[in-house]
Amino acid sequence: MEQLFFPDIIYRVKEANINYYKTPFVHPRRKMAECDFIYLLEGEWKIAQEGVEYSLKKDTLLVLKGNAEHYGVAPCAEGTRTMYFHVEMPEVVSKENAFAVHTFYTDASEKVKKRFSDVVRSFLSGNERKANFYFSLLLCDLEESENVSEDTKIAAKIKTKIHEHPELFFSNADLARMMNVSVKTAENKFKAMYGMTIHRYILHFKIREAIAYFDLSPEITVKEIAHNLGFFDEYHFSKTFKKIMGKSPRAWKKAERGRGVAAGEYDN
Numbered sequence: 001m002e003q004l005f006f007p008d009i010i011y012r013v014k015e016a017n018i019n020y021y022k023t024p025f026v027h028p029r030r031k032m033a034e035c036d037f038i039y040l041l042e043g044e045w046k047i048a049q050e051g052v053e054y055s056l057k058k059d060t061l062l063v064l065k066g067n068a069e070h071y072g073v074a075p076c077a078e079g080t081r082t083m084y085f086h087v088e089m090p091e092v093v094s095k096e097n098a099f100a101v102h103t104f105y106t107d108a109s110e111k112v113k114k115r116f117s118d119v120v121r122s123f124l125s126g127n128e129r130k131a132n133f134y135f136s137l138l139l140c141d142l143e144e145s146e147n148v149s150e151d152t153k154i155a156a157k158i159k160t161k162i163h164e165h166p167e168l169f170f171s172n173a174d175l176a177r178m179m180n181v182s183v184k185t186a187e188n189k190f191k192a193m194y195g196m197t198i199h200r201y202i203l204h205f206k207i208r209e210a211i212a213y214f215d216l217s218p219e220i221t222v223k224e225i226a227h228n229l230g231f232f233d234e235y236h237f238s239k240t241f242k243k244i245m246g247k248s249p250r251a252w253k254k255a256e257r258g259r260g261v262a263a264g265e266y267d268n
Contacts, residue, residue, distance in 0.1 A: 002100040003035055003065045005139055009090060013131040016085035016123035025080075027072030034086035036064040039108070039116045043080025046073040054104050059113065061105040083120045087135065101142050109153075110160065112141050154179050155193035158186060162202055166209050167230045172198050206230070207244050210237070214253050222249045 005011070014034055018041075027047050038047070040056040047054055047062060049070035054062055064070045066089040092098075105112070115138040123131035158175050175198060176186035190198050206229045213225050226237035241249045 002102050003063055004092075004095060004098040004100055006092060006098050008097070009092075010132060011090075011135055011139075012088040013119060013123050013128060013135055014086045014088050016120045016131065017083075018120060018124075019082050019084065021076050021080045022078065024075030024078055025072075026075045027070070029069065029071035031067065031069040032086065033066050033089060035066045035089050036070070037085050037087065037116070038062045038064070039083040039113065041081040041083060043077040043082075045076040045080055045082075047071070048073050049103070052103075057106075059106075059108050061108045061112065061116070063101055063103050063105075065103070083116055085119055085123060085131075085135075099139075099143050101139065105142070109141075109157065110164070112138065115141055152193060154181060154186065155189045158190050158198065159194065159201070162198075162205060166206065167228060169202065169230050170198075203240055204244060207241055210241060210249065211252075214249075225249070 021043070027045065038056070039061050040058060042058055045056040047056065047064070047070060049064050050068055053073050056062055108116075115134060118134040119131050119138060122128075122134055157179055161175060161178060162170065172183050172187055176183040179186055181189075187198060190201070194201060196204070209229055210225050213220050213228070222238065223234045226234045229237065231237035231240070238248050238250075241247075241252070245252055247255065
């Protein structure tokens, strides 16, 4: 089951909220013109539409079609928390250029979760225009998630995890465990996607972050940068920096500040 959307239409978020159910609650039986997006943050819930039942657990996303009856199959678990929003579905006369958003997404990515939260929080703050903008981005993310292979998803998730925590040095085993794959699988898929080993990518990413510190915060010390980027000490950072850039951090800062590194040079 899927819901069609169109890239040239600006969709309007009509209602949004975050709900908490201290006691079990059955989703009401109803038929709305709007499309209903539900993201489960905590707990469990079972909801059905057009005879198909969906078992929601943490980090699952359910997209209920407009103009189709849906209803709760069973009460949600105690302590269930959800985010939701309703989207106005304009009438269309042609399916040309349409793309499909599927009904059920399990193990939604952090990117999708954040985008969903952006929609809800923007609407609740009174900025409906911003909520509509974030919804358009969410549609792009969901469409993209359907068009990439599982191998690409694993590699991209590893990269995202590295970028989310510049202060940490992940081992390959750490990342493989987070992706629920073997170390060899994580290593092979990452190298096939980005052309370098995970460890080498982490080092180059950290050096690029260090250069950004130099450009944006000239007063910051080498020791502070080393600490911010998770290096054991200043010596460890300086040795790595020189190996990659050909100069020590202090020499680079003195001779090349302002020249920087070409955008994306180490992001491949």
